[in-house]
Amino acid sequence: MYFGGGYLMFSPIAAEVMKRKGYKFTILMGLSLYSLGAIFFWPVAHFSKPANQKASFGGFLACTLVIACGLATLETAANSYAVVIGHPATASARLQFCQSWNGVASFVGPLIASKAFFTGANQHSLTNVQYVYLAVACAGAAVAVLFFFSKLPEVQEAAVRSASIAAGDSEDVAVDYYGNVITQKPLYKEWNMIGGFIAQFAYVGAQVTCASFFINYATENATFSSAQASNMLSYALITFTVGRFIATALATVFESNFLLVIYACCAIALNAYVAAGSGTPAVAVLICIFFFMAPMYPTIFTLGTANLGKNTRRGAGILVMGVSGGAVFPPIQGAIADAASTRVSYIVPLVGFVIVLAYVAKHWVGHGFHILRVKGEKMIATTLEGGALGGAVQTVHWDEKRLSVVDVEQVRRNSLGPVNPVDMGGYSYQGTEPRKGSMIG
Numbered sequence: 001m002y003f004g005g006g007y008l009m010f011s012p013i014a015a016e017v018m019k020r021k022g023y024k025f026t027i028l029m030g031l032s033l034y035s036l037g038a039i040f041f042w043p044v045a046h047f048s049k050p051a052n053q054k055a056s057f058g059g060f061l062a063c064t065l066v067i068a069c070g071l072a073t074l075e076t077a078a079n080s081y082a083v084v085i086g087h088p089a090t091a092s093a094r095l096q097f098c099q100s101w102n103g104v105a106s107f108v109g110p111l112i113a114s115k116a117f118f119t120g121a122n123q124h125s126l127t128n129v130q131y132v133y134l135a136v137a138c139a140g141a142a143v144a145v146l147f148f149f150s151k152l153p154e155v156q157e158a159a160v161r162s163a164s165i166a167a168g169d170s171e172d173v174a175v176d177y178y179g180n181v182i183t184q185k186p187l188y189k190e191w192n193m194i195g196g197f198i199a200q201f202a203y204v205g206a207q208v209t210c211a212s213f214f215i216n217y218a219t220e221n222a223t224f225s226s227a228q229a230s231n232m233l234s235y236a237l238i239t240f241t242v243g244r245f246i247a248t249a250l251a252t253v254f255e256s257n258f259l260l261v262i263y264a265c266c267a268i269a270l271n272a273y274v275a276a277g278s279g280t281p282a283v284a285v286l287i288c289i290f291f292f293m294a295p296m297y298p299t300i301f302t303l304g305t306a307n308l309g310k311n312t313r314r315g316a317g318i319l320v321m322g323v324s325g326g327a328v329f330p331p332i333q334g335a336i337a338d339a340a341s342t343r344v345s346y347i348v349p350l351v352g353f354v355i356v357l358a359y360v361a362k363h364w365v366g367h368g369f370h371i372l373r374v375k376g377e378k379m380i381a382t383t384l385e386g387g388a389l390g391g392a393v394q395t396v397h398w399d400e401k402r403l404s405v406v407d408v409e410q411v412r413r414n415s416l417g418p419v420n421p422v423d424m425g426g427y428s429y430q431g432t433e434p435r436k437g438s439m440i441g
Contacts, residue, residue, distance in 0.1 A: 095302055096247050103237070187315065203353075209348055214229070253372065254372060256299050268350065333346075
């Protein structure tokens with residue numbers, strides 16, 4: 001219900017709303033749905049009785065679906081906004097930082113639940129649950145009010161248009177900060193985005209299975225009790241959060257695709273040990289996996305939505321649909337655990353990490369094997385090379401701080417007329433004269 005109904009089915013709807021109404025409207029829509037689903041928990045919990053347990057359970061599922069739709073909408077809008085609001089080179093670091101606070105909630109939430117819901121008389125009462133969800137609804141509504149009155153800049157992603165030279169029109173070409181030409185294709189032909197969806201699907205599936213079967217693994221393969229294993233899972237979630245903050249810092253220095261190659265390789269190696277090993281060391285290694293999978297979701301999202309031009313918003317919805325992998329992988333791992341053992345079942349997240357590595361390695365190779373993030377003085381030693389489409393800019397030289405263009409070479413004019421302005425990295429070019437323009441998202 002949560003992954004399938006919310007993320008798989010509603011994310012495309014949220015993306016279409018964002019395409020038509022903008023980022024601010026969509027964020028408000030997500031907060032409203034989230035608050036609405038939370039407030040509906042109150043009457044469902046209040047009227048829940050032993051005699052109507054089935055109806056109450058259905059009500060809880062419906063509320064969960066509404067909350068999931070709200071969260072899917074928020075992820076579609078807020079994640080893509082964090083990516084496009086600034087310079088493309090730092091998009092991954094921005095989204096990493098935003099997603100890091102999600103990690104904080106991942107271990108604070110269960111801690112609150114263990115104290116408020118599952119102690120003493122609260123174990124068999126929904127009274128505290130009602131008040132917690134009421135507080136969540138009020139918090140969501142308060143944030144929505146703040147967003148409503150805030151002046152949120154609306155970003156217009158660059159649309160790359162191609163017209164027939166034979167028809168007498170030159171071509172407009174957008175180039176990313178590496179110099180790769182951003183061509184405008186139908187969304188179903190955006191292979192990088194499709195690969196990003198598959199990688200996101202595999203990653204979320206791997207993440208959910210690692211966490212869902214953690215306690216079973218710790219109790220079956222080591223001498224931990226269920227309570228001790230639960231504490232170990234809390235440590236794993238803290239490790240996950242720390243990993244995201246560290247990845248945020250690293251993303252300001254290293255290229256995000258290179259970082260993810262390293263992280264995915266480490267996750268694969270550690271996961272292989274978990275599937276083959278046993279005892280306390282294997283549990284410790286399983287905790288370490290949480291560190292290395294921490295930056296995967298925001299990095300895959302950033303890479304998968306890059307260079308989509310006018311399709312950026314719909315592409316964001318498709319990437320968020322990948323969260324539905326959390327509904328597919330656990331049943332597969334559960335079936336293997338029942339047939340063999342929990343230890344053997346950890347080959348399922350291993351497959352997910354291999355898929356992530358395949359996607360990001362292809363992306364890294366295709367973008368020039370960069371290790372350090374290109375910035376500052378490095379821009380002097382190298383040049384941005386555009387494609388040879390119509391009047392495309394072939395080579396661009398920047399100043400030290402990448403604030404302005406100091407030289408533009410090899411600008412071609414087609415025989416039927418002058419070159420149209422070319423958008424690139426915050427500047428437009430007409431002929432060889434750079435002038436301030438619009439940033440490409």
